[in-house]
Amino acid sequence: MPVIQTEELTKQFPSTTALDRLTIDVEPGVVGLVGANGAGKSTLIKILLGLSSATSGRASVFGLDVTKDGPRIRERVGYMPEHDCLPADVSATEFVVHMARMSGLPANAARERTADTLRHVGLYEERYRPIGGYSTGMKQRVKLAQALVHDPEIVMLDEPTNGLDPGGRDEMLLLIRRIWADFGITALVTSHMLGELERIADHVVIIDGGTLLQSSSTSEFTRTSQFLVVEVSGEAEAVAATLSSAGRTVKRDGTQLVLSLDDDETYDAVRDAVAAQGVGLIRMEQRRHHIAELFGAERADG
Known part of the structure; x- marks a missing residue:
């Protein structure tokens, strides 16, 4: 059963159409959402999270309607935003524990999950340092950790390799692949760098100007x-x-x-x-x- 479905989904702004009758089905696994900057990728994620409303059409996550069930959807989803949004004066541990508590975990469980998650993303040794002193790659890992800490069923990762050097991109892509391979958590990953998603995605959705160009398994794309x-x-x-x-x-x-x-x-x-x-x-x-x-x-x- 698809974890995400959209039908004729349209989002219009005064000066542009961000999504134009987009119809897709997303099955479990690592799914790449590919498109140039401005293609509508971030807009789609915000609609799926119930943070933005569509102009017309329908969308669902786990069969839940995004217009009616936003809070229930967000309980089961982890979200890694594209832009830097981390507090500089707190440690990774403090921040991720806070996000775990915001997701409903009790204090002890939040601390335990935070330690495990920071270890998974490679920040365990640096977990008590203020985030303001982190490199770009470390900050991206903090954002990934907070998306994973409450054990979601799907994570939506918006341009997770932004600002990373080639080595950092490779490490991030490996982490994303492991999210599905090791933990069975579906990952919807947006990127404008097509070759990256070819390496890790099971399925790829390509959009341009908010319009679906192609949706298929990666093996079919790279036939x-x-x-x-x-x-x-x-x-x-x-x-x-x-x-x-x-x-x-x-x-x-x-x-x-x-x-x-x-x-x-x-x-x-x-x-x-x-x-x-x-x-x-x-x-x-x-x-x-x-x-x-x-x-x-x-x-x-x-």
């Missing part, structure tokens, strides 16, 4: 194409020339060769060309589409 990628240990140009002389169309993609996979004999042609040049075959596999490529194609078609 295998009819091109063969070949990587050799040296003399790639010579291998390409040999394949061309055998009637194969070859393109260079950096250090790789990309061939049209016309038939099974393409594999034999690569084998023969590599052997003829006396180089090593490092990798040979069908190329996969990337979400970024498909997103660009959708926008071009539109």
